[in-house]
Amino acid sequence: MIAKAARTEARPDSPGNIGVPRHVAIIMDGNGRWAKARGLPRVAGHRQGAESVRKVIRAAGEAGIECLTLYAFSSENWRRPETEINDLMGLLRFYLGSELDALHREGIRLRIIGDLSAFKPDIAQMVERAVARTAENTRMTLVIALNYGSRNEIVQAARTLAGRVASGEIAPDVIDEAAVNAALDTSDLPPLDLVIRTSGERRLSNFLLWQAAYAELLFVDTLWPDFDGNALRAALVDFAGRERRFGGL
Numbered sequence: 001m002i003a004k005a006a007r008t009e010a011r012p013d014s015p016g017n018i019g020v021p022r023h024v025a026i027i028m029d030g031n032g033r034w035a036k037a038r039g040l041p042r043v044a045g046h047r048q049g050a051e052s053v054r055k056v057i058r059a060a061g062e063a064g065i066e067c068l069t070l071y072a073f074s075s076e077n078w079r080r081p082e083t084e085i086n087d088l089m090g091l092l093r094f095y096l097g098s099e100l101d102a103l104h105r106e107g108i109r110l111r112i113i114g115d116l117s118a119f120k121p122d123i124a125q126m127v128e129r130a131v132a133r134t135a136e137n138t139r140m141t142l143v144i145a146l147n148y149g150s151r152n153e154i155v156q157a158a159r160t161l162a163g164r165v166a167s168g169e170i171a172p173d174v175i176d177e178a179a180v181n182a183a184l185d186t187s188d189l190p191p192l193d194l195v196i197r198t199s200g201e202r203r204l205s206n207f208l209l210w211q212a213a214y215a216e217l218l219f220v221d222t223l224w225p226d227f228d229g230n231a232l233r234a235a236l237v238d239f240a241g242r243e244r245r246f247g248g249l
């Protein structure tokens, strides 16, 4: 079991209080370029990327982060060649099979955001079983975004709320930010404090658009397969040096 760092008294989601972010999300980008630079097939980059996932989960737990969200497969990733999609699915299967015991032992609760229904039934079942098995763990929540797209998540939330209005359950004017928040996939997660994107790209790419409204953004040039515990710790130092005002002065 990894020792959990004492959490600072300061709540990073309050203005002016900087400490360990409660919720960090990562866009893990650059696997393909990492492989290409070595003359390797893209899948080798994804495999090495899965090693980074392992290292970063461990470092996040040690740092006392409450929730780590990883963008593993976007709703746009279906546009990739079938062979690469198959490779990514194979890796996900392998990762869940080999890492679940360790995650559970470390007290990590697994959550998924995104639409699992598009995945092959064996993967969807494996994921659901892993989520159920780790549901009571409290040390850290690991959220894996699978077939996730932020705009679609917001559309689904609008549909849910519209349905509640249409059935007479709620009046339109009770729909406020909290109501929208509660209808999103992330409703039970802490507010998002920090989004990291690797590989030099400076975009959110349809990831947690609503949730990132007041998050700090950090773009690093490191390719995801080279990102490790030290890189995460450097990101946390960067975060701790920022002043968050949430629109105030």
Ligand code: FPP
Pocket: 028, 029, 030, 031, 032, 033, 034, 046, 047, 049, 050, 053, 070, 071, 072, 073, 077, 088, 091, 092, 095, 144, 224
């Ligand atoms: C982006 O790199 C990465 C992905 C689309 C997939 C991320 C998947 C992993 C890190 C491996 C498995 C994850 C888990 C949770 C087991 P890219 O392919 O877009 O790289 P490029 O921009 O250099 O081509």
